[in-house]
Amino acid sequence: MSATFPTVLRQLLRTHQAFLSYAARHVHPMGLTLPQYDVIITLGNSPGMQPKKLGEQTLITKGTLTGVVGRLEDKGLVERLASETDGRSQIIRLTEAGRTLYQQTFHEHLQFINRLFDDYTLGEVAALEAELVRLHQAVITARGDGIEEPVLELIG
Numbered sequence: 001m002s003a004t005f006p007t008v009l010r011q012l013l014r015t016h017q018a019f020l021s022y023a024a025r026h027v028h029p030m031g032l033t034l035p036q037y038d039v040i041i042t043l044g045n046s047p048g049m050q051p052k053k054l055g056e057q058t059l060i061t062k063g064t065l066t067g068v069v070g071r072l073e074d075k076g077l078v079e080r081l082a083s084e085t086d087g088r089s090q091i092i093r094l095t096e097a098g099r100t101l102y103q104q105t106f107h108e109h110l111q112f113i114n115r116l117f118d119d120y121t122l123g124e125v126a127a128l129e130a131e132l133v134r135l136h137q138a139v140i141t142a143r144g145d146g147i148e149e150p151v152l153e154l155i156g
Contacts, residue, residue, distance in 0.1 A: 044102040048093025
């Protein structure tokens with residue numbers, strides 16, 4: 001049975017790469033990268049977040065997040081403000097232009113992504129989700145650290 005694992009892993013990686021490429025087709029015409037749009041949709045229904053929480057809520061590592069937020073700030077889509085409760089901390093939030101972009105594109109982006117499942121029944125989607133959860137748990141268990149990765153929130 002172990003001889004099939006390389007084939008499964010190859011399909012998993014191919015699917016991941018194809019998905020990112022597909023999602024980028026909707027995001028790039030907005031002049032954004034996938035990590036930038038990840039920040040936009042994560043902040044979309046919030047009053048803003050501290051950088052640590054934003055990093056936990058997105059699929060972006062801490063080191064990369066600073067650059068992504070900086071580029072969004074340059075585009076006028078996010079702003080950094082001093083926290084009202086902790087003067088040493090910042091809050092990152094969408095500007096008016098960022099909120100407008102989120103409101104105009106998020107629903108359409110979800111429809112674009114959901115097209116991937118047009119040929120699946122509800123039962124097949126549920127089975128796929130269950131198997132992916134099972135695989136995720138196997139990876140967490142095998143890794144042995146119990147740390148869960150952040151998940152891109154697709155439900156605004």
